[in-house]
Amino acid sequence: MPFAVAAAPVAAQAPLPAPTERQRLIVLSDIEADPDDTQSFVRLFLYSNEIDLEGLVATTSIHMKTAIHPDSIRRIIAAYAKVQPNLSKHEAGYPTPDRLRALVREGQPGYGMALVGAGKDTTGSRLIVEAMERNDPRPLWISVWGGANTLAQALYTIRETRSPDVARRLIAKLRIYTISDQDDAGAWLRKTFPDLFYVVSPGGYGAGTWTGIHTLIDGADNHTISNAWLRDNIQQGHGPFGAIYPDVSYGMEGDTPAFLSLIPNGLSNPDHPDWGGWGGRYELYTPPVATTDPSGFSGVTIAPETRPIWTNAIDSFTPQVAREFGRATTPGDRQIKDFRAGLWRWRDDIQNDFAARIEWTVRPFSQANHPxxxxxxxxxxxxxxxxxxxxxxxxxxxxxxxxxxxxxxxxxxxxxxxxxxxxxxxxxxxxxxxxxxxxxxxxxxxxxxxxxxxxxxxxxxxxxxxxxxxxx
Ligand SMILES: [Ca+2]
Ligand SMILES: [Ca+2]
Known part of the structure; x- marks a missing residue:
């Protein structure tokens, strides 16, 4: 029998900001440095009805220093075009393929801060400036899946060509989430614009919260990130869009956590990374913030931070309880405490949601699941x-x-x-x-x-x- 009334009168406060407000997003991607950017675009476009995409920019990174691949983004959009009509049977708001094609831009076909400065604007950096200047009161998210030098160029131009007051107002709109540091622009951005809202695990890859998307949870069932799961639920037998999802090379979708918390699922409040969500949980640390992995695999060496950043936070969760409904924690359960746990705790939900949306690309409403x-x-x-x-x-x-x-x-x-x-x-x-x-x-x-x-x-x-x- 449901409770009819509260047990005692309680004071209600102002409601939270509507979590269903769509977030504005520009993606910077070193697509083709690793197949996983393509994986992330497939997933992102399945949620393109719930996030306002405003730019898709091909960039370089430390892994791909002299080439950019905007055509690879267009190839994914071409596959999306085959399924957009069917996706629209399930939820409203999926953008037309032409709308997505119009968002594709280019950064410099070269590496890092050496290509930031006077006369080095690109179609990508101009798009960022235009989006910052658009008369839209919402924040502007920049999701950085590779190097950040196109963003650095946009802010360089803003700083050089706008008054300090205007520049401050425009920069205050930005919400940046970078997948560690994949060139030397991140450190420059954080040092040069100390007020930037910046979510990052500084430095290399060893200790990024985002690695929770694909790292094995010790002692838990990791089936939903296995190649077999991806084959059976995404790639094989689920239509043309799932079919372009490439195999895992270095790790599944390492860049996806840079937009996961923008999906309005009732859990995330993007302005509060410390509240946690599908993209993990982050706390605002004030200096000194140690680099989490100064000499890690990415090869980008980062100086100690000099200003507050949103970065790794330790979470705990119990895999058995997350997986099995109807179970409260019992003393025998193994609790995991880890900076990746803020993402691990939702990972099966994230993957099931992905699998359902791949079904939306091919099935009628009555034969698919909806949340x-x-x-x-x-x-x-x-x-x-x-x-x-x-x-x-x-x-x-x-x-x-x-x-x-x-x-x-x-x-x-x-x-x-x-x-x-x-x-x-x-x-x-x-x-x-x-x-x-x-x-x-x-x-x-x-x-x-x-x-x-x-x-x-x-x-x-x-x-x-x-x-x-x-x-x-
Ligand atoms: Ca990438
Ligand atoms: Ca349902």
């Missing part, structure tokens, strides 16, 4: 006193296919650095949970997540977050 719609019975922000009971409910959630739903509420304890999770109201498999606020000596925020998973094939998950402020 549930999570609805909270109450507000998504509450204030309660120590010892007060409060109720959180997602009982009104629905599924567009009529699928049955499973519910998993949990306290995301790393957010706000809680020593112990608030578990007193959590039971497995119920849509409504009844907590008693712990005693605090000063106001503290606790984030509760509900993960709602349908019983379709593959099972799909969506989320809601409730932020509870607990006062003494």
């Amino acid at each position: 549930p719609e999570v609805r909270l019975a109450g507000p998504d922000r509450l204030t309660v006193k120590s010892g007060q009971r409060f109720v959180l409910s997602a009982a009104d959630s629905t599924d567009p296919d009529g699928d049955s739903l499973s519910f998993q509420w949990f306290h995301y304890q790393e957010i706000g650095h809680w020593q112990t999770p608030i578990l007193n109201g959590i039971a497995a498999n119920i849509h409504t949970v009844d907590f008693t606020a712990p005693t605090v000596t000063e106001p503290r925020e606790a984030h509760f997540i509900v993960r709602v998973t349908d019983k379709g094939t593959p099972p799909l998950s969506r989320y809601k977050r409730v932020i509870v402020t607990i006062t003494p």
